[in-house]
Amino acid sequence: xxxxxxxxxxxxxxxxxxxxxxxxxxxxxxxxxxxxxxxxxxxxxxxxxxxxxxxxxxxxxxxxxxxxxxxxxxxxxxxxxxxxxxxxxxxxxxxxxxxxxxxxxxxxxxx
Numbered sequence: 001x002x003x004x005x006x007x008x009x010x011x012x013x014x015x016x017x018x019x020x021x022x023x024x025x026x027x028x029x030x031x032x033x034x035x036x037x038x039x040x041x042x043x044x045x046x047x048x049x050x051x052x053x054x055x056x057x058x059x060x061x062x063x064x065x066x067x068x069x070x071x072x073x074x075x076x077x078x079x080x081x082x083x084x085x086x087x088x089x090x091x092x093x094x095x096x097x098x099x100x101x102x103x104x105x106x107x108x109x110x111x
Contacts, residue, residue, distance in 0.1 A: 033086035
């Protein structure tokens with residue numbers, strides 16, 4: 001619960017130019033980031049959705065806990081640090097995801 005409260009208090013960096021992971025201001029707590037799309041992501045070998053805010057844009061687009069996000073707007077997220085992935089996700093857009101059953105699909109997340 002304490003981790004959840006810490007993560008809920010994290011504010012993401014504004015959308016900006018791409019840079020190296022250490023140049024991005026996207027905060028990461030213990031390898032986990034909260035995005036403005038209403039999802040919490042980690043990079044445990046893949047950009048995995050840990051939690052979805054039921055009232056957020058990601059939930060409206062159909063994302064679920066356990067989904068793996070492979071790309072956003074054509075930008076590949078596989079093998080990217082969670083800070084880079086969280087920054088890329090801040091603008092929303094078309095995501096290429098893989099669900100728990102291993103099926104890939106594209107979803108569009110809008111604010």
